Amino acid sequence: MSSSDPPDAAHRAAVRRVATGVAVLTVELASTPHGVTVSSLTAVSRDPLLVGFCLHRSSSCLEIVKSCRGFAVSVLNATQTTTARWFADPCRPRGRAQFDGFGWQPDPVSGAPVLADSLAWISCRPVANIDAGDHELLLAEVVGGSTRDDGQPLLSFAGQIHEANLRAVPARATTR
């Protein structure tokens, strides 16, 4: 197989076995808020503190995020499946109406809506964007954030949303 061959189903299935958290990225531009569900958010650098995520080129959020000065990320907890599906639904209303029925507060840095009850909130400033096939990879500096002390994450795994019930493995000396 050459590197120009399209990836087959097995390749895609293997990539989908990488479990990731699910978050809603929110941005407010010209007093109009927008939100989109992402599972591609990942920590990139500790110093400076950077996160990265990918948006499909067709995402209506892409140009807004690239042109904004800041945005917020609400990291979803295991009870927020409906929220994840809503902000992934292409038929949801645009602008402020898409947040009707959700509790939220403005991110103190960017003004973007931070969804109530989320596992964590992160405030970001975009710093770079890189072409990545049918997506763009966006890098952002973390300029604010806080977390709840409890709660389980919502996960994306094998093409589905999962409500996690994680059990921490106690630290101990490795014996091999």
Ligand SMILES: Cc1cc2nc3c(=O)[nH]c(=O)nc-3n(C[C@H](O)[C@H](O)[C@H](O)COP(=O)(O)O)c2cc1C
């Ligand atoms: C669990 C989940 C994770 C998703 N992750 C991403 C992602 O990382 N990047 C992306 O571009 N779309 C992702 N999507 C799809 C978008 O949320 C969806 O296409 C959305 O309608 C795009 O909205 P927009 O066009 O208003 O930006 C995800 C959807 C779900 C359900």
